[in-house]
Amino acid sequence: MYEFLTNLIGNEVLAWIIIAALPLFVVILPYALVAIWLERKVSAHMQDRLGPMITGWHGWLQSFADVLKLLQKEDLVPAEADKKLFNIAPALVFTASYAAFAVIPFSSGFIGSGAEIGIFFILAVSSFAVAGILMGGWASNNKYSLIGAMRAVAQIISYEIPTALVVLSMVMITGTLSLEKISAMQTGYFWNWFIFGGPEWGLTKFLLIPFMLVGFLILYMSTLAEVNRTPFDIPEAESELVGGYHTEYSGMKFAMFFLAEYANMFAVSAIVSIIFFGGYQSPVGYLGDLFGVSWLIPFEQLFWFVAKGLFFVFVQMWLRWTLPRLRVDQLMNLCWKYLIPYSIANLIIIGLISLI
Amino acid sequence: MKNPEEILELIKSNFPDFEVTFDSSMPVEPIISIDPVKIHLVAQFLKTNEELLFDSLMSLSGVDDANGTKTKEEDGTETITGGTLSVYYHLHSTSLKHKITLRTSSNRENPEIESVENIWKTADWHEREAFDMFGIIFLNHPDLRRILMPYDWEDTYPLRKDYKNPEFYHGMKVPY
């Protein structure tokens, strides 16, 4: 991709800028707008309502209208806030979730960076958001923001442990940290996905299936907690803490927190689908193979990847509009007393099985 | 289950030197009147006596009896001097199912009534409300502050019959 652009434009710096900005404008912004609209429609239909109906067909332009509104809003900074930190925080949070997209393989033809340590990079960079959240909560000089930020930090750091442990067990099986290679391994049909024991046939495949299922559940739950969605949305629990760490933010800075949340939702869904559900691999083979048009395959892969990602985003929404929220101590209980021991046990068992 | 007359007899026999009067002239409910500085003793008795067990205070209401001398002011409003402020206690027993109404009256200039807060917790906020609205001082109440009116409301009590709106509140003109 980079080589292609360098040849096209003939200027390396410009090509870098374009390649860096491309995911933002091509993927994240449109996705976030669609996801926000989707969230409204999904919640509305779950609750016997219609949701936005005025702007465009079934209100599909609503998110654009909202972004326009947020852009025009006055940018309020509380008088007692620490202005520098207050302004940096939303950018930092957004950067963290944006950076994660750099290594996500959308299809075999579109990868920002094929870094060998992709999954490690994502884990590292997404915990960067913690700094932004704490910064925003502290700088707002608001008690609700501070409590929200403290909760968020405690929660995100705790839930990184089970996430990392599950990822570690997958790294043991695959022998690589590269998301691209993990995706490429699961080629063929859906029974080659790691949730079904991986591409290699034999006894280990069938032994692995239950532990893969456990691993998937742990990963999904802990990533859900990392992106602060219901039932783990205690950092921004609106009935207790008004808005949590972003209580004092308005206008575009608020929108950046909002975009980061939706971008994060997709990023974690993408990780889940890459590790367990074959990433961009089609479950049933490619039309491109069938008709012998090889250029069609990357586009089909993109379709499958986005479809899988959106499906998990949809499940996150579904959970949000169904479940009540946990209390902060129960959340920590769940992580330290259940998820971490289970994921360690899972790690050991998967390690033993892979020795066979 | 006891009727008010029997309850009155019980109180009279246990507190022979107290001034307890019975008012059944009102058409609907009979009322037992008790001295304001002894109300808590009677209340304690009513709550703990085996035959009465009034464990629930349904309501505690302050009332301005408006029975003093009324003087007309130049602007047409009335000022009342003398007379009494009363407090009505409506009691109920959840186990024995009987009810009784007590009344105690105190003079308007210095309305002091013993608190029953430590006997029925319900009285806590109700007494604060009666203090807020009528200026009745409940002796031995742990936290006698205004409750519905602002904490910095000046010494006027809105439910008294001769209440006049203040001219200004925090520099804002009140009557408009």
Add this chain to the structure above:
Amino acid sequence: MALKTEEMILNMGPQHPSTHGVLRLELEIEGELIKNVKPHIGYLHRCFEKHAEAMTYPQVIPYTDRMDYLASMYNNFGYVVAVEKLLGIEVPERVQYIRVIMGELQRIASHQVAIGTYGLDLGAFTPFLYLFRDREKILTLFEETCGARLLYNYMWVGGLSHDIHPDFIRKTKEFVQYFRPNIQEVNNLLTFNKIFIERTANVGILPLDAAINFGMTGPNLRASGLAFDIRKEDPYSIYDRFDFDIPVGKGTVGTVGDCWDRYYVRVLEMEQSLRIIEQALDQIPEGDVQSAIPKRIKPPKGSVYTRVENPRGELGYFIISDGSTSPFRVKVRAPSFVSLSVMGELCKGHLVSDVVAILGSIDIVLGEVDR
């Protein structure tokens, strides 16, 4: 050595999403642990009692609507029962039946809001809208009868402002049929949800003796385990003719008197109200609803304290008459006012999140707390 932490004062409200109105809670917290809770009320004080002294008896009725605005019918009901007792008049049978039907519909509507917003407080948004969808049907019934959806001024001293319309009985029966299975839906979605139980069971336990001492009534008292319902205890209107049960808290998933019990008693009460409505609809006689309304309401000198079972508990009206056309003193014993006073006691030792759960479970309406 224990770490020394500093206590923090957190002002919850007057503008806060889950204080159910304009209530300010002053929380003294250490980390997230509650040391003390002080409720500050009065933000909605509209001087009902002072107004009532300047109005004639019928003119007070619209003011009663505005106290507990989620149960306006029942506020009317309590007031007219009190004035009728003071006047000593008999009310026609049909009026009594309609009052009971309206009162019970209002109880269901009020509990729907209580249950729905309780879910909302705990982060479950969807049950709230399901219950509001059903509440809408009750409000439509009210609107068709008296023209108003929230503040009805429907019950008058000695009668009603309007008779029910010819379709009312059929439509109400349809509603009863429609709503009964939906209670089960609420149970499936919220009541027996694992997270919901985690959040509410064993939280904010109110033992029975404390509940009585604090003057708790209605569902809050029943959740602590005492089957005390004024409709049975001290029947007013015609409640002694109907067959219904009094649900009490049993500590099914936690301890008797916890938040879950207070919540679940309300769910069960909706079912009982449906039973009363069904019986009343079958027995309702023909007649004129305005024949007994006195031309001039001028009660004799005296005082009366009547209490009715409002959806939130014992709603008492203490009315003193001096023989003129307007009351000398009207004191309202508001159930929410009394329930709120127990907050400080219930919250001690819990977390900030529990304050919301406890406040929602005692189900207050600030319009009534402040009057």
